[in-house]
Amino acid sequence: MAQAAPDATLRRFSGYGMKRAFNGIQADLSATLQPFGLRMVTFSALVVIHDNPGLRQTRLAGVLAIERPNLVAILEDLERADLIARTRAETDRRAYELSVTAKGRTLCQQAMAAVVDHDRRMTRGLSADESATLQKLLRRIEGNGRTPHDRRKISRA
Amino acid sequence: MAQAAPDATLRRFSGYGMKRAFNGIQADLSATLQPFGLRMVTFSALVVIHDNPGLRQTRLAGVLAIERPNLVAILEDLERADLIARTRAETDRRAYELSVTAKGRTLCQQAMAAVVDHDRRMTRGLSADESATLQKLLRRIEGNGRTPHDRRKISRA
DNA sequence: TATTGTTATACTCTATAACTATA
DNA sequence: TATAGTTATAGAGTATAACAATA
Numbered sequence: 001m002a003q004a005a006p007d008a009t010l011r012r013f014s015g016y017g018m019k020r021a022f023n024g025i026q027a028d029l030s031a032t033l034q035p036f037g038l039r040m041v042t043f044s045a046l047v048v049i050h051d052n053p054g055l056r057q058t059r060l061a062g063v064l065a066i067e068r069p070n071l072v073a074i075l076e077d078l079e080r081a082d083l084i085a086r087t088r089a090e091t092d093r094r095a096y097e098l099s100v101t102a103k104g105r106t107l108c109q110q111a112m113a114a115v116v117d118h119d120r121r122m123t124r125g126l127s128a129d130e131s132a133t134l135q136k137l138l139r140r141i142e143g144n145g146r147t148p149h150d151r152r153k154i155s156r157a
Numbered sequence: 158m159a160q161a162a163p164d165a166t167l168r169r170f171s172g173y174g175m176k177r178a179f180n181g182i183q184a185d186l187s188a189t190l191q192p193f194g195l196r197m198v199t200f201s202a203l204v205v206i207h208d209n210p211g212l213r214q215t216r217l218a219g220v221l222a223i224e225r226p227n228l229v230a231i232l233e234d235l236e237r238a239d240l241i242a243r244t245r246a247e248t249d250r251r252a253y254e255l256s257v258t259a260k261g262r263t264l265c266q267q268a269m270a271a272v273v274d275h276d277r278r279m280t281r282g283l284s285a286d287e288s289a290t291l292q293k294l295l296r297r298i299e300g301n302g303r304t305p306h307d308r309r310k311i312s313r314a
Numbered sequence: 315t316a317t318t319g320t321t322a323t324a325c326t327c328t329a330t331a332a333c334t335a336t337a
Numbered sequence: 338t339a340t341a342g343t344t345a346t347a348g349a350g351t352a353t354a355a356c357a358a359t360a
Contacts, residue, residue: 006209006220009269010201013276014288015182017295022179023222024302025172031303041327044167052163058341063163065180070328072343094336094341112166119170122301130294131171137283137291138174144279145181146188148329198350215318227351229320251318251359305352 014141025122032118036111041066042077043111046100049084050108054097056089065147083107171298182279189275193268198223199234200268203257206241207265211254213246222304240264 010016026040033043041064048063049055057075061068075098078084083104086096100108123131146152167173183197190200198221205220206212214232218225232255235241240261243253257265280288303309 006212006216007201007205009204009208011292013272014280014291014295015179015186015276016201017292017299018175018179018182020222021295021299021302022172022175024299024304025175027303027305027307029172031309039326044164044173047166048164051166055163056341059163065177066327067329068342069330069344089341092337092341094334096342115170119172122298123171124301125297126294133290134171134294134298135168135174137287138171138178140282141279141291142174142178142181144281145178146184147181148184150184152188196349213318223350224352225319226321226353246318249318249360253319 028122029115029118032114033111036107036114037081038107038111039077042074043115045071045074046078046083046104046108047112049078049098050100050105053099056095056097058095060098078104185279186272186275189271190268193264193271194238195264195268196234199231200272202228202231203235203240203261203265204269206235206255207257207262210256213252213254215252217255235261 005011007016029040033039036043038046044064045060048060052060052063055063057071058068061071064071066074075084075086079086082101085099085101087099089095089097123134126134162168164173186197190196193200195203201221202217205217209217209220212220214228215225218228221228223231232241232243236243239258242256242258244256246252246254280291283291
């Protein structure tokens, strides 16, 4: 009989397995995106802007579940690399409408291909059905979680 | 027909769904552990030491997949709270053997109960079979990932 | 020489408060 | 007053190089 793994107790928790799995993904994804000058979060922003031209910053922050202040540096990154453009909204001069430049579109497509490849590596050994099941289960868990500002009380045992 | 979600493209990637789900778990788990004066990583360390008395620091770092230098502050946290003890190994005076104090054992059990509760909240809507499937799939993905120091090259598209 | 634990350090990610300019 | 974007800042988390003590 095999000796129990040293972290067997933690392995019973869904969060632990998820963190361990995500760490591996993150390392591979970061390495995948580096040749494109992108980080995980700049890639995500670029893709969402690509798919939703005219998007405003506050909305983008909401979609990606990041705080507005943190988005500023991200968009500066993308703008400095000439991948996106910010144009003042005509109807509301406080807001910017985000769009992808020609250069951004090209890079987005190339990076997408590399990330599709990355995702195939990460899900190696999983059937298409299993991958779909995984996504479905993760989505349900996401709905059960809380957002950082969520101050619901938790009773101490 | 419903409009596609703004992040529909990203939702196809397993890493994105995993990050979103884990964010929700992390926020809830941090709130769960706060009353015990524990963070995710100090809780993990406490549990592993509890289950593996006599463990050395280098080994613990390996088990939890964290860097040795980062473990130092974590163990100082636990030691200052009188939850663990470090005793010089008799056979190797460079090394410490880690163990849980009586106070640590009690807190570990209380925190465990709270985390079991937390995990039930997070997996609400999942059957026991589905939870097990999730763990199994995450474990396979973990094996496909890379470790941070892993410098394997990735071809650019 | 190699290993255990440590120090110092730096970089990323992320959360909050408060500001500005418009509305 | 409220909202869009911004600035400043602070706290985690985490990675690397280099050191002292011991093997």
